[in-house]
Amino acid sequence: MAKLTEKTEITLGPKVPCSYKENCTGCQYLDFTYSEQVQIKKDHLNKLFISKNLSPLEPIEFVSAGEAFLRDRLDFSLQDSRLGLYDKDRKNILDLEVCAQLSPALQEWLTEFRKIRWPFAKGSIRLRVGPEGQKGVWLDFANVDIKALLEEQNILKELQKVAFVEIGQRRKVPFWTGTEFKLRDPQLNVWFQTWLGERAVDLYCQIASFTQPSLKANKLICATIADWVQSFPRSRVLEFGSGIGNLTLPTLCYAENVVACEIDELSLQGLQKSLDNLPGDLQPLKNKITIHRGDFQKKLTQDFSSFDGILANPPRSGLMNFLTPLEDLSAEQRPQFFIYMSCFPESMVEDFARLSACGYTIQKTLIVDQFPQTAHYEVLSLLQRK
Numbered sequence: 032m033a034k035l036t037e038k039t040e041i042t043l044g045p046k047v048p049c050s051y052k053e054n055c056t057g058c059q060y061l062d063f064t065y066s067e068q069v070q071i072k073k074d075h076l077n078k079l080f081i082s083k084n085l086s087p088l089e090p091i092e093f094v095s096a097g098e099a100f101l102r103d104r105l106d107f108s109l110q111d112s113r114l115g116l117y118d119k120d121r122k123n124i125l126d127l128e129v130c131a132q133l134s135p136a137l138q139e140w141l142t143e144f145r146k147i148r149w150p151f152a153k154g155s156i157r158l159r160v161g162p163e164g165q166k167g168v169w170l171d172f173a174n175v176d177i178k179a180l181l182e183e184q185n186i187l188k189e190l191q192k193v194a195f196v197e198i199g200q201r202r203k204v205p206f207w208t209g210t211e212f213k214l215r216d217p218q219l220n221v222w223f224q225t226w227l228g229e230r231a232v233d234l235y236c237q238i239a240s241f242t243q244p245s246l247k248a249n250k251l252i253c254a255t256i257a258d259w260v261q262s263f264p265r266s267r268v269l270e271f272g273s274g275i276g277n278l279t280l281p282t283l284c285y286a287e288n289v290v291a292c293e294i295d296e297l298s299l300q301g302l303q304k305s306l307d308n309l310p311g312d313l314q315p316l317k318n319k320i321t322i323h324r325g326d327f328q329k330k331l332t333q334d335f336s337s338f339d340g341i342l343a344n345p346p347r348s349g350l351m352n353f354l355t356p357l358e359d360l361s362a363e364q365r366p367q368f369f370i371y372m373s374c375f376p377e378s379m380v381e382d383f384a385r386l387s388a389c390g391y392t393i394q395k396t397l398i399v400d401q402f403p404q405t406a407h408y409e410v411l412s413l414l415q416r417k
């Protein structure tokens with residue numbers, strides 16, 4: 032049985048100190064103790080359930096991987112020589128030397144990265160640390176600035192001594208030819224990991240790829256997904272929004288097979304590389320997965336009646352048209368269970384109202400607090416057909 036590990040006991044601890052509190056837009060709940068934040072988040076979700084006449088069978092559970100210092104990737108903006116997040120007037124970037132959201136390894140990388148003097152007025156910067164502490168940066172600048180960066184040479188040479196670098200919307204990788212910098216196609220590296228019980232499994236992707244924000248909190252998510260899938264042994268599962276396979280692999284362990292549906296080509300290349308690089312004893316998992324690439328808001332051909340369960344982790348907009356084929360089936364043709372994970376509970380409850388009309392009841396609800404000190408939270412729910 033998969034176990035939730037490394038949970039933090041929720042105590043009436045002191046508030047997390049932050050010297051940017053009065054000006055930064057990043058964290059909204061710094062004035063609350065962590066136990067107050069837990070209650071606020073549970074109340075918020077309960078109110079959303081009530082607003083849609085939803086009656087979960089069990090009370091909302093809450094797990095935390097920590098009250099701060101969780102993030103292993105950050106997205107900061109550069110404005111003149113300031114690097115950070117928007118201040119409260121939403122006009123200027125607040126220069127953030129330290130941030131209580133960052134894991135110790137990411138804070139260390141930020142401190143090192145901040146020594147660079149950027150010759151550009153603005154841009155977007157993602158910093159990442161991988162499971163082995165690898166450092167990465169995605170520089171998303173205007174084309175004219177990318178050209179200037181390649182020509183300037185020194186910044187890139189110094190950066191590449193300490194980190195892997197990706198550039199621009201197309202996530203190209205700079206390389207030195209001996210006389211100049213050129214850009215080559217995106218590369219897949221191990222920037223994230225998923226969990227099969229206590230065993231970490233490498234996930235290949237780009238620095239710019241979607242991943243959950245925290246390696247530590249992700250372990251709690253994977254344990255829950257595995258636990259719930261395991262309670263429906265050998266089921267045939269249809270997954271919406273597999274991305275790089277973070278939930279797919281824990282699901283594959285217990286499911287008969289998984290059909291993974293995903294729109295993003297680069298994420299699927301990552302998933303394929305992760306499957307190809309599975310350790311020998313896990314190779315049989317590859318035989319249980321089928322990957323479908325497409326826009327599954329538009330591609331309404333999937334026959335839900337051939338699945339025992341659905342696993343959905345949609346973007347903020349929710350499932351929308353993906354649910355239409357399910358509504359078109361008769362009650363007994365519909366899959367027995369529905370596992371839904373969302374960081375945007377407002378669209379999730381819209382989808383739950385539709386699932387409720389299809390005969391599903393909310394059995395379990397778990398908040399995994401990936402975003403402590405902020406108003407955001409991740410929800411995992413298990414629904415079952417009556």
Ligand SMILES: C[S@@+](CC[C@H](N)C(=O)[O-])C[C@H]1O[C@@H](n2cnc3c(N)ncnc32)[C@H](O)[C@@H]1O
Nearest residue numbers: 272273274277293294295326327328344345346
């Ligand atoms: C919240 S992410 C979840 C990714 C993955 N489950 C994870 O834990 O890393 C949502 C995923 O849904 C995908 N997605 C968004 N719209 C989609 C669509 N219309 N059809 C298929 N996939 C879509 C995104 O590309 C993204 O990978």
